[in-house]
Amino acid sequence: MADFEALAATLSNLKLVAPGGQKVVYGAMRPTFCGIAVKLFFKTEERSQREMEISLGSGFDRVPKIHETGHVAYTGLDALYFIEQRVDGK
DSSP states (O other): OEEHHHHHTTOEEEEEEEOOSSEEEEEEEETTTEEEEEEEESSOOHHHHHHHHHHHHHOOTTSOOEEEEEEEEETTEEEEEEEEEOOOOO
């Protein structure tokens, strides 16, 4: 499993958007996808798996597209990550 730093090295303008106990969200840029959100889930539980599966299979225009998923080590913890289309706003 790769470290988060290796993943972060493939991104530019990485900024923490929402820190949390179960999930952390970063905003970033990647040349192939432009604006992206990087979500790190610390507890790979049914809810986070379900969010990923629904997003991947939805095909809806109003659901952010997931570009990549995987696992990384983040501050010593195993984290499931999504790289998805960033949607600005509330």
